[in-house]
Amino acid sequence: MNLGRTKDGPDAPPRQGAALAALAAAQFTVMLATSIVNVALPQIRSGVGLSDGGTTWVVNAYGLAFGALLLAGGRAGDLLGRRRVLLAGLAVFAGASLAAGLAGSPGLLIAARALQGVGAAAIAPAALALTMNLFPPGPGRGRALGVWGAVSGAGGAGGVLLGGVLTQAWGWPWVFHAVALGTTLVLLAVATLVPRAADRGSGRFDLLGTATVTLALTCLVWGLTTARGAGWTDAGVLTALLGAVVLLVLFARIERRRPDALIPPRLFTTGRVAAGNLLMALLGSVWIALFFFMPLYQQQVLGMSPLATGAGQLPLAVANMLGAVVAPRVAGRIGATATVTAGLLAEAAGLLWLSWMRADGSYLVDVLGPSILVGLGLSIAFVQLTALAVDGVPRQDAGLAGGLVNTTRQVGGAIGLAALATLAGSVTAHAPTGQPPLEALTAGYRAAFTVSAAVLTTTALLALLLTCASRRSRRPRGTAPTGTDGQPRTHPLIQNPAARPPSSSAS
Template identity: 80%
Template sequence: MNLQHSSAGPPAPVRRPGPALAALAAAQFTVMLATSIVNVALPQIRSGVGLSDGGTTWVVNAYGLAFGALLLAGGRAGDLFGRRRVLVLGLGLFAGASAAAGLATSPGVLIAARAVQGLGAAAIAPAALALAMGVFPSGAGRGKALGVWGAVSGAGGAGGVLLGGLLTQAWGWPWIFHSVALGAVLVLAAVLLLVPRSAGRPGERFDLLGTVTVTAALTCLVWGLTTARGAGWTDGGVLGALAGAAVLLGAFAAIERRRPDALVPPRMFRTGRVAAGNLLMALLGSVWIALFFFLPLYQQQVLHSSALATGAGQLPLAGANMLGAALAPRIARRLGAATTVTAALLTEAAGLLWLSRISADGSYLADILGPSVLVGLGLSVAFVQLTALSVDGVPPQDAGLAGGLVNTTRQVGGAIGLAALATLAGSVTTGAAAHRTHLEALTAGYRAAFLVSAGVLAATAVLALLLTRRGPAPEPVAAAAPSAPAPVVPSA
């Protein structure tokens, strides 16, 4: 299928790159905010709309499913049809869906609105990334932009928990969606004012067959993994979805080898670093998403913290995350990319190992504050460096696709990790319930999840040391080199 489009012409020079980057970073912040803002409000949402247990999980899953499955398509659409145009359309769709979610009075409308939110986010994230690359095409500014992107990504994830608790307690759960809608409208206005137009690529084909195939594959995979948490790994629907994903991914690989207009062209992997970076980002994502799932549960279910107190408890983690992202370029220049990645992963692993010592009669100050700071520092520095590695050497015309690819691997890695760790935690809790109190059994499950997460990150650190020492290090955060460094990719 040949989808013709007009070019907006060459991008206008960016006279004020700082405000443009701020607008693009705000778009990324909004996407991350919508990912986490519902977590502490799920009990109120459930009673307010009349959701079942399964329906409550889909308030989270519908967003993540659409987001993860459509990121590749969103990234490629931006490359071909103009990234600013796709970003604007994505923000408009995102704002409308957020408002609809806040007005929902039935489970079906709410879950559908969350899915459309995910669709908008899949257009926003890779387009904003690619536009940020255009604002800072090379030099030391790219490293600073990379740090800003990492900071807002972490702040959006942790800040969403705080804002969700505050709004739910003050005005009720609909306002968590209304606030996101308002934020998206403000970001849309900022993008229109501050971000220059970007050209599409007239005459190039959009790989519709490859897009449909990989989207269906990712949908089956993410749906199967998220459903497995409740239905179990032996459920027929879960096994069928995972088998379908395997078949469709095989078909996608076969299709891409034969198409000159491939959705994921082979040139993406010529440096050898893209595959390594995406693998490591998937492993980091498997722990990252699970952390923000289990930590609020422990605070609310075991420590009996309110929604607001749970959100406020994320502030030290968010602060450490922003500090680490700001310092990451400086650290990498001093230690080198390979050492920085490895040390960051080990720092986060140490924080998770510390969290594995939580107790049923613990407290926030004794059990959470210290490890949260370690986790925030390690997570942000690792994210910045692995982002650079994941897109190192990618041709400029594929910048949007590169952003979609690394976000896809992070989302899929997160779905796999959360499904596996939730199953592990549930099994440990069930086994402990026979000879421990309810709170002790819950705590045992969370401890097991944090301990395994620490082990995964320690293994990832070893793998990163091996992979990142092959060939020259990615430039954007290692030095202010004259050649173009790797771009920034949104997270969490």
């Protein structure tokens, strides 16, 4: 099967659907590992003997390695073959998950979580690039990205549910053993169902650029995650953040002079990649924080068990899958810009609703309704922004584009979680004297959700501003904007359906 020329209509080969299922399962696994440990953290802490800082790094080690290596993983897939890199990433991920479940010391557990992140950094961009090649631009790609968005959101919510079930039934090690088993099954599915293709690109690997940006991202994510516990004025935090800035400037200088740059300028020639990644970073800044604060409120304030907390995420997961499925159809009727804006505002409304949570509240009153609204908005925005960030990218750079959009989401998430956790902790710490502890804790969560809602409202407005700015810059007075093929083009967020087959970013 030629991955670049498969049918994408109703008569698409059944094998194509099976391959999509395998690739979506790989993405689900990556997202699952992001949140599955959240509910189990108290049990993991007591079981392995972790300190407060060590408990935080059970989460941070995965996110740090994942976010720092995504660009390298995406480029490796472009040059070495995406299917090959995907299989290698799945093997590393499965082995690391098994090691985490068997770990008997804090150091081994944190190292295994970091190795999970290394595997995830190979899996995510390769799986997305293979999906883009499997479904050329058209309605089929829109449906495929709908599936992609559904499993991405379901992975985050499903991780909380599965983590609660496994922790309560068999103990925290099974949180990792289950991931290892599931990843092994996904590896076999990819090896069997995803067709081989000549997807290896030409050129050399930009080792210097890759090392520089990886170190820069490592410093950035480490500084941000450490700031949550050590504070923003800590010498180590400030050194890491300053080092990240210096290294990113150095990376930009290196890339201008290299013929085989890690991030070649051609990646941004469509005008959509930059807009998509900027908006995805802002969406990501509240994504990870959402799945961090909600389980804490349910367990620490409402007193829900790990199992009940996990089950409480089911409505959000269902809403997320529903939103991802309908997103391409909605975009086909009202346009991509309106769809993205509506999704972002819907999620913002849900987060604002969560900001009214009470210390003496209940799941049905304070969590259920807003979580459904958040799930719908999150998936609709995610599907459209993913499509936007990879639309029109040269085929030889598909893996890199997938790595870039995942990097911006991860780095945005690290920044957002660090800032929002610091805000929540500060509000709680400075609560009025005599205020009940649960009320002070809830006040911190309310502040975090209020700011999250403001960020997403700003993101929605920015999407509209990018649209207007693009129209002014691309359209000389009295003429219609055109693309490189001479066909009319509108702006980064909306494509003219008459100029090309509809895709999920403009279906």
